[in-house]
Amino acid sequence: MPIRLFARIRGFLARLFRRAPAPGRFESGTTGSWKGWLASAPLVLPRRDYLVYLPGGHSRWRRAPVLVLCHGCRQTPEDIAAATRITAVADAQGWIVLLPRQKESANPWRCWNWFDARTADGTGESAILLAQLDAVRHAYRADSARVIVAGMSAGGALAAALSLRHAAAVRGVFVHSGLACGAAAAPVSAVTVMKRGPDTDVEAIASEARRQMAVPPRLPICVVHGASDDVVAPVNAVALVRQYLRLNDHAALARPLAAGDDGLPPADRESRETLGGRAVRTRDWVDGARLVARYVSVDGLAHAWSGGDPQFAFNDPAPPVATEILARFAAEVIA
Numbered sequence: 001m002p003i004r005l006f007a008r009i010r011g012f013l014a015r016l017f018r019r020a021p022a023p024g025r026f027e028s029g030t031t032g033s034w035k036g037w038l039a040s041a042p043l044v045l046p047r048r049d050y051l052v053y054l055p056g057g058h059s060r061w062r063r064a065p066v067l068v069l070c071h072g073c074r075q076t077p078e079d080i081a082a083a084t085r086i087t088a089v090a091d092a093q094g095w096i097v098l099l100p101r102q103k104e105s106a107n108p109w110r111c112w113n114w115f116d117a118r119t120a121d122g123t124g125e126s127a128i129l130l131a132q133l134d135a136v137r138h139a140y141r142a143d144s145a146r147v148i149v150a151g152m153s154a155g156g157a158l159a160a161a162l163s164l165r166h167a168a169a170v171r172g173v174f175v176h177s178g179l180a181c182g183a184a185a186a187p188v189s190a191v192t193v194m195k196r197g198p199d200t201d202v203e204a205i206a207s208e209a210r211r212q213m214a215v216p217p218r219l220p221i222c223v224v225h226g227a228s229d230d231v232v233a234p235v236n237a238v239a240l241v242r243q244y245l246r247l248n249d250h251a252a253l254a255r256p257l258a259a260g261d262d263g264l265p266p267a268d269r270e271s272r273e274t275l276g277g278r279a280v281r282t283r284d285w286v287d288g289a290r291l292v293a294r295y296v297s298v299d300g301l302a303h304a305w306s307g308g309d310p311q312f313a314f315n316d317p318a319p320p321v322a323t324e325i326l327a328r329f330a331a332e333v334i335a
Helices: 003-017 077-084 086-093 124-140 154-165 187-196 202-211 235-247 322-334
Strands: 025-032 047-054 066-070 096-100 147-152 172-176 221-226 269-275 278-287 290-298
Touching (some): 047 086, 066 086, 086 096, 086 322, 096 124, 124 147, 124 154, 147 154, 172 235, 187 235
Parallel strands (some): 066 147
Antiparallel strands (some): 025 047
16 A cells, blocks of 8 residues: 555544543442441441532543541532632643532531541441442542542541551651541540540550551641631641651650640641732651651641632632642652
């Protein structure tokens, strides 16, 4: 066949079968776990609905990373997806995004029950979330080695609990305005804990979890918290960072605390900057080249997603943009 004719035929076939990349889209699902019964709501079936965002150009032939993003109280999956603008990042990065949905029968304010004893020990809503993650990984052939679990407020506390109790299933955890796993000894103390800090030894919880693991975890965390948060006090962010330093058995916990600091050991790296008139302090604890923990403290930020869409509750438009911090963290730990 003449070369020129062959080229024409090849060009025709290419045009015939060329398809524009499919746009991003949401799909819905529901699943549960028989380990998901709650001590605080024993009559509620251990199933929850969820949304999945499939990024533009997604193909089941390529294994994609998964971001689990848990909403806070009085929010929905649609709210947190829109307010954080997470779909734009998912399109750019090729992430599948799992957005669990709390139901009012489990909590009248649609809070995740992070204070429930079963959720804190890895069953309860932690088990339901793990079952949703497994369902999404199988349905969309997602990459089980590249999973980031994130959340805001009560969703952040659930992300911390799931990740600490099921570290083998997670590559990293991102918590905005949240709390440590097991921070409340009982549901009745949850509000007090939010205001004053844990009423349990959250580092001991991490040590016990580590002892129960066949393989010691390598589980980095990124915590973002507003210094002016009067709903979940910043002392909870400090406790959460310390809990994950303990889970990773990081040597920093043996370092003496600096006078007048916030209870965290000296970091391996630290930066300070002013963004939009706000002071932002970022501290990193590392193990060689590997990030173990990052704490971003934002002056003037209340109980709100930093850099979020102010049309939605619990979002502050001023920088830093927490979604960008999340994206950078994910790139570091799942590269």
